[in-house]
Amino acid sequence: MKNLKVILASAFLATNFLGILKAQETPIQKLEDKHSYWQISARAGYDFPMYKETFRFIDYKGGFMGGLSVNKYWNWFGVEADVDFINNTPEAVDLPGQYVERTLQNTILDYASFKIQKKEISRTFVGAGPAFKWQTENNKFTSELGLMGGVGFIDGGEILVDGVRQNALNDVITYHSGFDKEVVFSTKAQLRFNYFFNDNWGLNAGAYYMNHYNVAESTKNEILDKTYGTKPATYYYVERGKIDNVYDDKIIMRSDIAGVNEPNQMQKMTLQSVGVFAGLSYRFGPKNPAKVVETKAPEVKSYRLVVTAKDKFSGQVIPNTQVLIKDLQGNIIKTAMTDASGKVYIDEINPNNYAITGSFNEISLDPTSTKTAEFIANGDLNKELIYADRNFILKGRTFQCNSSVPLSGAAVYLENKFDAYKKSTMSDANGDFILQLPPNATFELYAKKENYFSQIEMVNTQNYNRDRNLFVNIEICAQETKCGEGIALDNILYNLDKYNIREDAKPELNKVVRFMEDHPGVNVELGSHTDSRGSDSYNQKLSQNRAQSAVDYITSRGISSARISAKGYGESVLLNKCADGVPCSEQEQQVNRRTEFKVICPK
Incomplete structure (x- = not known):
């Protein structure tokens, strides 16, 4: 990464310095010779490894690449010098969870998890070679092919994967020693396209193929030694074997010690990769000032x-x-x-x-x-x-209650039963919706979505002045109903020792009516709870009467009694510490005095 920063910083300074020099020339200048010039190109992109060696359980992921090119062209032919820095990462793949230990009993070894330790592979390429280009008549677009040879610097790539068993030592599933500061012969073929938006500056994009030859495996086992202690042998590759499509605990390995599978098995590999990139190009020249001719900029009207x-x-x-x-x-x-x-x-x-x-x-x-x-x-x-419409514009948002998560795909209804007015729309991916809102009326606003219990918001447009406001902003929430889980109803209050439904409780019970109308296949239970004050039998009877009173109101609104049941819980389900004999404030007692409804689970 340090090398990459140096490359990119050098490219930035070089192109900006050249830009400053060109800025000193007479404005609106044009190159007479469009085909012979110098070019500096900086790029960044992504590298895809295509390593030919196939290791069981080990693969290689792509990574970031960055580079710098310098070209000198004489008409369609030239030379190119490149510097590239690339990162790849080894990874563990297709790890089985079980192995058969080849004993008389064929014991099954189960692994709860895998511990993976690894180092990234860094590759640096420095090379040069011939370059060929084609360009359009207006000099805006060029395509370039560069063929280069040079040296590659390869380091890293060690990976160790251990299987973790409970109450047992870890087992080595696979291991590869990677590469240790290898310097090898390398080649690169690169295709680049440039678009120049003026005589000097342009954007580039392209692809390359890179090959590193005879890259020797590392003789160091830093991760392996750190994990299991220094060993007398050098291990290059280790894997658990496979017999008749059944993984077993037989170990296959390559090392430099005789008697351990095949001795002296260091390999020299060919590392290949392809990549794509994009970046910035700067070209300049010719050096002869006599070739610079001035042109007059045409007058432009827009x-x-x-x-x-x-x-x-x-x-x-x-x-x-x-x-x-x-x-x-x-x-x-x-x-x-x-x-x-x-x-x-x-x-x-x-x-x-x-x-x-x-x-x-x-x-x-x-x-x-x-x-x-x-x-x-x-x-x-x-x-x-x-x-010029006299209606307001209702800009709303639906979301899930007790959160900021938007509720998308909900049908939103705006209704005035007195005037038989009803409009609807759907909330978008952000939970937003828009509706026309007539003046001088009161409306109910609610959302409908499968398995959601919506709040009902009242909107009175008499509270707004159309000559001052066009938009009315409002939010509405809905709570997901889960089978068997209670949802608390707000403002279901009763007079002391009474169980008849008060007027101020009806709007909240109307929400339950609306939910059951929108979900005709759902049955619910309405439950009432008391605090711990009073005897258990008295609280049980009072809560049952209160629950039944709420159910009677809901059935009076046209809901079938077969779909709703009353359940009094008394003081049996407290939400806090306020049991018998525990001193609590009135506010703490109020938490337990509640009415809930829940969807009854189908048997």
Whole structure:
């Protein structure tokens, strides 16, 4: 990584220094000889190893690469010098969880987990060779092929995988010694494409193939020795064997000690990889100032149209409004959405007569138009689309109760039963939704989604002034119902020693009615709990009566009595320490006085 930082820093300093020198020349200069020049290219990308050696349980992952190229071209032919730094990582793959120990009983060895220790493989390539290029007539695009030979510096790659058994020593599943600062002959073929947005600066992207020959395995066993203690032999590769498609504890290994499988088995490997990259290119030349000729920049005129979506009454801008620009024949020449500031910017438009229309949430805005003479050279022509609907815009968000997780894909309903008004929409991936909201009325807002119990929010538009506000923002939450888990109902209060339903409890019970109407196949239990004050028998009877009273109210709203049951729990399910004889505050006692409903699990 340190080498990579040096390469990238050198490329940055070199290209910026050359850019400063070129900035001293007369503005708007053009190279007379477009084919002969120097070029510096910095790049970063991803390397994919294709190591030919196949080790059971060991594979190699790709990694980051970075590099720098220097090219000198004479027409289509030139030379190229490259420096690259690459990281790859060994990994453990296809590790079986069991082995058969070849004893008389064929004992099964189970591994609870695997312990993996490894070092990354770092590769550095330094090389040079011939380069060939093709370029377009306007000198904007070039393709290059470089064929290089040089040296590679290979280090790292040691990996040890141990199987962990309970109450037993770890077993070596596989091991490879990796490579130790190897210096080998290497080759590289690279294809690069450049796009230059001026005479000097451009972007590049491409791919390469790299090969390192005769890379010897390391004679060091640093991880192995650290884990199991220094051994008299050097081990290059270890794996558990496989007989008749059954893994067993037979060990296969290569080492430099006679009598251990096959002795003196160090291997020299060929390490290959391919990679892709992108980066920045800088070219300069020729050195002869006589070849630099000046050209006069043509006068450029540009025109821009800016369209703003705005509310007629409050003057508020409207984001996410669809805008259409049409010519006199009705052809759509541009479609766009207004940004957070309610604006659409249409650059490089030809002055002409255009019709401009827009819509928000399927409501059309008052259209506008342009005339050719209105456009300003190198300036903005501003036009407005007006939202003249007297309805409010309800911008809402659905989320899961007691969290910030959005509830996507929920059907959201806005309902006024008095006026028989009902509209619906779906929440998007972020839980957001939009609805038209009529003025001077009260609405219920709730969400519907399978297995979710929604809150019901009341929206009274008489509390808003349409001449001041266009948007009404509101959030609504829904709680997932899980089989057999209770959901507490808020504000189900009873008078002292009473069990009849009070008026202030009905809105919360109406939520249960709504849930059961939306989920006709669901049966529920309504449970009532008391605190520990009073006798057990009295609390049990009082809670049963209160639960039954709540059930009676729900069935009076049209829910079948076969779908809902009452259950009094008395003081048997306390949520805190406040049992008999334990001093508690009134607030602590209130926690236990509650009404819950839960979905009854099908038998």
